Amino acid sequence: MTRMDAPPVRFVETTKHYGQVVGLERLSLEIADGETVGLLGPNGAGKTTTLRTLLGLLKPTSGRAEIFGLDGWRHPVAAHRHVAYIPGEFTVWPGLTGGQILDLLGTVAGGYDPTYRDELVERFNFDPSKKGRSYSKGNRQKIAIIAALMTRAPLLVMDEPSSGLDPLMTVTFQDCLRQAKAAGQTILLSSHILSEVEAVCDRVAVLREGVLVEHGTIAELRHLQANTVEATYLGAPPALDDVPGVEDVQLRDGHLRLHVTGSPDPLLKALARTEVTAIQMREPSLEELFHAYYDESADVPAGTAG
Amino acid sequence: MATTIRRTPTRPDVAPPVASDAAPPAAEPCPPVGVWWRAYRHHLRLLRNAAIAWIAGVSIVSTGVVATFEDRIGTEAEMQALEAMEDIPALEALSGRYVEIATVEGFVLSRWGMLFSILVVVWAMLASVRVLRGAEEAGHVEPLRSGTITSRGLLTSALAALFTTHLALAVVIGLSHSAAGMDVATSWALGGAAGLLAASFATTGALASQLVASRRRAVVIVGCFLGVMLGLRVLAAATATPEWVWWTTPFGWIGFLHEVDQARPAVFAALVALLVGLVGAALALAHRDVHTGVLGRRSHRVRPARAVRTQAGLAARLASGSAGTWGTVVVLVVLVFGLLARDLAQAAAEFPTQTELTKEMFGVVIDTTAGIAALAFYFGALLMAALAAGQAVDIREEEATWRVEHLLVRPVDRTRWLVTRALTSVALLALIGVVSGIAAWAATAATGDAITFTDGLLAGINIVPLGVLVLGVGIAVVGLAPRRTTALAYGFVVAAFVLDFAGPFLDPPDWVLQLSPFRHVAAVPAVDMNVGAALVMLAVGAVAAAIGMLVFRRRDLQEA
Incomplete structure (x- = not known):
């Protein structure tokens, strides 16, 4: 039986190997009810493997993945009663119309809200009367989005859901996500569109080579990463060699640029000994965080997930 | 002047420096001939494996017919009986044109020529549609077309690759038949004609691929073309039909390859002219938008x-498409045989040697209408088996394209999905069996020498267990080796058929022949249905399917 008091998503030491290739390595992650979590990672990082393992489409090599307390591999039918999934590449049955596909998927899902379906069809400017083979990639993706959202499932799992959508439809999709979030639906979203993740998600989890290298709120991740400090000064350059948390110091013609991790207090005290005429401190954008974690040369803090 | 004090590689906003202001080296342009050559090799790679299998299979069987001729037709009486068949049009309708049938050359061209030709052109057409329309439908053409090769260049490179396989077929047939003892000139005439016939029908596939925008519709077009050409060939053999009707179809031309007809130059001229005409037509239509057909798209709007x-x-919607096509072919084969059954049976009754030969080849005594109907259902069983293999391939296709994911991420059990698909296919197989049985009864009734309705029905039902067996094996492959489903499912059917049809020529131990399920399909309505064998086939099919389902439930979904 599904336990609605159990977390909507829980990975417990979930590992998936494809022969010698590591798809996912000892992933432990929990998503609370109503939370929106973004899954980030470069191609081949294991995002799709993560989602497909959760949904029971792939068998974990070890560990387990649960949906509302139910193992997705052992009890897929019961678990799927509370999930809607949007794949990144939605292939359609070429002989069925968009409307037929929506009807079929809604019925097979155990029911849907027809009024909301019609509203979504209108919002996404989707023509359901055409045969599947005639739809463009963007329109195929709209079928997947509408089919998932119209069920109002308590858990939405999405793998690159807005791929193929034009910018206007991407905005519409993000509005729908915010609506779902406001309605209390839990969302697990894998995306390359960082602005989408930043705009919608409460937390992000970063995967690299099948390993969860970091997760937390975006604010927490920023805290862990270095802030960029730029300043102009007069006179001799400040001595910053031994200042804790300071790295990458560049000095050029009275201009200073560096990164500081942790509290900026020691840096500010060091700079106070110099005549600083202007100073600016900037947090890393999600894109910069993304690049930091994806940098191949960086050490991977494996097993830091909790 | 910049002074770098410390640097770590993990900082978020540090982009790698651009070290040089030199322009990147320009790519060496490839000459058009080089591009075309690469496209040709690409197409040849796509065709290679299937071509090797088909050429080897067809050549081995055909060479076996040559090599065993003298063992089969040993006595003077048998020779005379064979010669007497030359005046029986009904026999010509189902095999080759009967000329000098008591010689190995005449025997091969007459008795084997028609089936041989059909096997060759089916391969040629399907291969052509696959590498032309199938590749375009799958999106493999854009990367090539976005390069420097033109649409016509791409088409000619594909046709050249196809023709290379047909040339290989011609050479293998010429060499193997002359080595097996057939007259050298006739061997090469047969090989050359087979190659040109394959090239012509492959180009028909290429033409259909320009006309319509989907592989399935292209296959329907070439299937219809094949049906019309075969229909004309059957018509040509009818007693009252004028001689020129033979020349309306390439299957008729092949009948004039016998040396005594002195018509080989005309046959080759006709084949070359057809080929040139078709290539010209395909090239004329090739300059079109990608992903479209010249005939335009049908309206995709369906109301309601x-x-x-x-x-x-x-499941019913998805399975009925290909089942409908194959089922129609099964029924048409039964109808044609049924309508000719009376004449064929009368002819066969006068020639015990012919009857004996047919019994050895097909396991059917054809001197009665029921015997001819049983022969029809022998071919019906082959089509039924191919249909069942196609159903397994369709099931796999749902997984390979990840369409099944749309269902399995919803509250749909894997096993239930597969059982539903399998039972739907079984129901369609049974329906086709019943309809073909009724068709056999109706067709023979139209000639005034009807088999009973019950016999017709049982004959149709009799071929269903073979279909279920093949479907079960196919589902087992879906579970165990999903990426090999097409090769193994169809390979199983071809291997079983070749073993049953050509195996006796090679005199293997009996238990080897018994491995073919075709051997256990009773010649109903000529004999009683073998209920025991039918039940065993059903049971084996069910067990194989159960194994496939069990494995499918426990394995990852696998894309193509």
Whole structure:
């Protein structure tokens, strides 16, 4: 039986190997009810493997993945009663119309809200009367989005859901996500569109080579990463060699640029000994965080997930 | 002047420096001939494996017919009986044109020529549609077309690759038949004609691929073309038909390859002219938008669209497409044989040697209408088996394209999905069996020498267990080796058929022949249905399917 008091998503030491290739390595992650979590990672990082393992489409090599307390591999039918999934590449049955596909998927899902379906069809400017083979990639993706959202499932799992959508439809999709979030639906979203993740998600989890290298709120991740400090000064350059948390110091013609991790207090005290005429401190954008974690040369803090 | 004090590689906003202001080296342009050559090799790679299998299979069987001729037709009486068959049009309708049938050359061209030709052109057409329309449908053409090769360059490179395989077929047939003892000139005439016939029908596939925008519709077009050409060939053999009708179809031309007809130059001229005409037509139509056909798209709007709300409804919708096509072919084969049954049976009754030969080849005594109907159902069984293999391939296709994911991420059990698909296919196989049985009764009734309705029905039902067996094996492959489903499912059917049809020529131990399920399909309505064998086939099919389902439930979904 599904336990609605159990977390909507829980990975417990979930590992998936494809022969010698590591798809996912000892992933432990929990998503609370109503939370929106973004899954980030470069191609081949294991995002799709993560989602497909959760949904029971792939068998974990070890560990387990649960949906509302139910193992997705052992009890897929019961678990799927509370999930809607949007794949990144939605292939359609070429002989069925968009409307037929929506009807079929809604019925097979155990029911849907027809009024909301019609509203979504209108919002996404989707023509359901055409045969599947005639739809463009963007329109195929709209079928997947509408089919998932119209069920109002308590858990939405999405793998690159807005791929193929034009910018206007991407905005519409993000509005729908915010609506779902406001309605209390839990969302697990894998995306390359960082602005989408930043705009919608409460937390992000970063995967690299099948390993969860970091997760937390975006604010927490920023805290862990270095802030960029730029300043102009007069006179001799400040001595910053031994200042804790300071790295990458560049000095050029009275201009200073560096990164500081942790509290900026020691840096500010060091700079106070110099005549600083202007100073600016900037947090890393999600894109910069993304690049930091994806940098191949960086050490991977494996097993830091909790 | 910049001073770098410390640097770590993990900082978020540090982009790698651009070290040089030199322009990147320009790519060496490839000459058009080089591009075309690469496209040709690409197409040849796509065709290679299937071509090797088909050429080897067809050549081995055909060479076996040559090599065993003298063992089969040993006595003077048998020779005379064979010669007497030359005046029986009904026999010519189903095999080759009967000329000098008591010689190995005449025997091969007459008795084997028609089936040989059909096997060759089916391969040629399907291969052509696959590498031309199938590749375009799958999106493999854009990367090539976005390069420097033109649409016509791409088509000619594909045709050249196809023709290379046909040339290989011609050479293998010429060499193997002359080595097996057939007259050298006739061997090479047969090989050359087979190669040109294959090239012509492959180009028909290429032409159909320009006309319509989907592989399935292209296959329907070439299938219809094949049906019309075969129909004309059957008509040409009818007693009252004028001689020129033979020249309306390439299958008729092949009948004039016998040396005594002195018509080989005309046959080759006709084949070359057809080939040139078709290539010209295909090239003329090739300069078109990608992903379209010259005939344009049919309206994709369906009003009102019939609802498909359950997975059973979806299964029926998906399975009925190919089953409908194959089922129509089964029924047509039975109808044609049924309409000719009376004449054929009367002819066969006068020639015990012919009857004996047919019994050895097909396991059917054809001196009665029921015997001819049983022969029809022998071919019906082959088509039924191919249909069943196609159903397994269709099931796999749902997984390979990840369409099944749309269902399995919803509250749909894997096993239930597969059982639903399998049962739908079984129901369609049974329906086709019943309809073909009724067709056999109706066709023979139209000639005034009807088999009973019950016999017709049983004959149709009799071929269903073979279909179920093949479907079960196919589902086992879907579970165990999903990426090999097409090769193994169809390979099983071809291997079983070749073993049953050509195996006796090679005199293997009896238990080897018994491995073919075709050997256990009773010649109903000529003999009683072998209920025991039918039940065993059903049971084996069910067990194989159960194994496939069990494995499918426990394994990852696997894309193509």
